[in-house]
Amino acid sequence: MTVMDSYLSDIWKRTLTLILEKGKQQEKLDNLIFNQFFSDSKLMDLDEKKALVVVPGYIQQTIMMQNKEIVEEAISEVQERKISCEIIMESQLQKIRPLAAKKKAPAITGLNTTNLIQDYTFDNFVVGGSNRESHSAALACAYNPGQFFNPLFIYGNSGLGKTHLLNAIGNYVSEHAPDKKVYYTTSEDFVNAVVNSIKNGQIQEFKEEMNDLDVLLVDDIQFLAGKEKSHETFFYIFNELVNNKKQICLTSDRHPTEIKGLEERLISRFSSGLSVGVDSPEFETSVAILKVKLEKQSVDPSIIDDDVLAYIASNFSQDVRKLEGALNRLLFYSINFSNSTRIDFKTAVSAFRGQAQTIDKNDLTASKIIRCVADYYGLTKLQLVSKTRTKNIATARHMAMYLCRKHLDMPYVKIGDEFGKRDHSTVMSACEKVEKGLKNDDVYRKAVSELEKLMQVN
Numbered sequence: 498m499t500v501m502d503s504y505l506s507d508i509w510k511r512t513l514t515l516i517l518e519k520g521k522q523q524e525k526l527d528n529l530i531f532n533q534f535f536s537d538s539k540l541m542d543l544d545e546k547k548a549l550v551v552v553p554g555y556i557q558q559t560i561m562m563q564n565k566e567i568v569e570e571a572i573s574e575v576q577e578r579k580i581s582c583e584i585i586m587e588s589q590l591q592k593i594r595p596l597a598a599k600k601k602a603p604a605i606t607g608l609n610t611t612n613l614i615q616d617y618t619f620d621n622f623v624v625g626g627s628n629r630e631s632h633s634a635a636l637a638c639a640y641n642p643g644q645f646f647n648p649l650f651i652y653g654n655s656g657l658g659k660t661h662l663l664n665a666i667g668n669y670v671s672e673h674a675p676d677k678k679v680y681y682t683t684s685e686d687f688v689n690a691v692v693n694s695i696k697n698g699q700i701q702e703f704k705e706e707m708n709d710l711d712v713l714l715v716d717d718i719q720f721l722a723g724k725e726k727s728h729e730t731f732f733y734i735f736n737e738l739v740n741n742k743k744q745i746c747l748t749s750d751r752h753p754t755e756i757k758g759l760e761e762r763l764i765s766r767f768s769s770g771l772s773v774g775v776d777s778p779e780f781e782t783s784v785a786i787l788k789v790k791l792e793k794q795s796v797d798p799s800i801i802d803d804d805v806l807a808y809i810a811s812n813f814s815q816d817v818r819k820l821e822g823a824l825n826r827l828l829f830y831s832i833n834f835s836n837s838t839r840i841d842f843k844t845a846v847s848a849f850r851g852q853a854q855t856i857d858k859n860d861l862t863a864s865k866i867i868r869c870v871a872d873y874y875g876l877t878k879l880q881l882v883s884k885t886r887t888k889n890i891a892t893a894r895h896m897a898m899y900l901c902r903k904h905l906d907m908p909y910v911k912i913g914d915e916f917g918k919r920d921h922s923t924v925m926s927a928c929e930k931v932e933k934g935l936k937n938d939d940v941y942r943k944a945v946s947e948l949e950k951l952m953q954v955n
């Protein structure tokens with residue numbers, strides 16, 4: 498432990514004692530809540546006015562935020578000056594750490610610190626149709642910086658892996674060519690650095706330091722919009738680096754030509770290399786991502802039934818952050834509220850009650866599902882529950898059984914009763930067929946998604 502660490506730890510210990518005392522006085526906290534949600538927190542940083550507090554997860558963060566006033570009162574009392582607190586989760590720390598490192602670094606930009614997010618590598622980036630192009634372009638830039646696409650511009654909605662890819666490039670270069678200077682920053686930090694350098698009369702030094710880089714990675718470049726002073730500096734650095742065959746990689750939430758408030762000359766520079774998009778992951782990619790994230794948390798994927806991963810993948814794959822959040826919720830739920838060592842479909846349905854596809858279960862009945870499926874396939878309800886085994890009727894029947902299981906959580910036997918008294922193994926095998934179809938077949942996925950929409954409106 499460094500002197501700084503033990504200094505912060507001592508302050509936090511005294512603060513925690515006060516938080517409990519004040520919380521009890523104000524009847525907002527008791528020992529149980531305090532021990533469960535406050536005791537694992539840490540004070541990571543402290544300056545004249547602000548404290549950075551880190552907590553293990555979402556729940557601790559939420560509960561501490563609810564008591565933020567008490568927390569701020571307590572630390573202000575310990576420090577004998579007014580302190581405001583930022584409370585973040587450990588998982589957010591990595592994004593913030595570089596800022597802290599930069600602050601302490603003697604150089605203007607902090608280039609002598611490695612500010613890459615170490616966890617984001619090509620090895621743990623799952624490739625699928627939605628990101629194949631951007632992954633391949635990023636890898637090419639990492640393998641041969643400055644040679645292929647300059648700049649590489651990766652764009653797409655939030656949470657689709659742009660920051661991950663950007664850092665993967667940096668980590669790859671740092672590992673394979675340690676003599677190369679790599680710098681990762683967000684455009685907001687870049688703007689702050691420019692403003693500070695101007696204020697301190699060091700803008701020339703700042704530019705020189707930047708021009709000395711081999712790889713410049715700038716995240717969320719859209720935030721440069723409207724910051725005219727920084728445009729000038731960035732334009733200069735951009736030209737120097739590109740002319741010297743140094744690699745620049747940028748990310749944004751939209752294509753360069755759609756960023757409003759950027760000078761034309763910058764837009765044209767950004768578009769002059771290669772622009773590649775990232776999209777929401779498709780089903781297989783989502784499942785593979787979930788498996789990678791489980792591995793990262795040292796959870797054996799075999800304790801989770803395949804249909805559970807399929808369920809999360811079909812409900813939360815708009816962005817990977819949502820997928821990760823859903824997985825964390827499931828793990829949290831099963832650790833705290835389930836007695837079983839396996840995580841099955843039923844556990845998942847309970848964990849996501851009210852979160853996954855918002856079909857109102859109170860409104861939904863087997864009969865309604867049968868009607869929707871029959872309409873969708875152009876059949877009658879009678880045909881669906883009949884003994885007929887014609888392929889199209891059987892497929893529709895399997896689909897209806899699967900939807901009853903998924904949305905009504907009905908036992909197999911009961912579903913069998915609804916479909917002309919079929920036995921439970923027939924229903925089980927029907928559900929398995931649809932689950933398999935969902936993994937391998939776009940037609941199944943499309944049908945389930947359209948049927949679920951129909952079930953909501955009908």
Ligand SMILES: Nc1ncnc2c1ncn2[C@@H]1O[C@H](COP(=O)(O)OP(=O)(O)OP(=O)(O)O)[C@@H](O)[C@H]1O
Nearest residue numbers: 621622623654655656657658659660661786817818
């Ligand atoms: N293909 C993937 N394989 C593995 N993890 C992924 C993949 N895509 C995204 N992730 C994970 O999803 C999370 C969000 O990704 P990231 O921060 O890179 O998104 P982003 O596109 O930069 O979002 P924003 O625009 O909001 O900054 C990260 O934890 C990242 O590791």
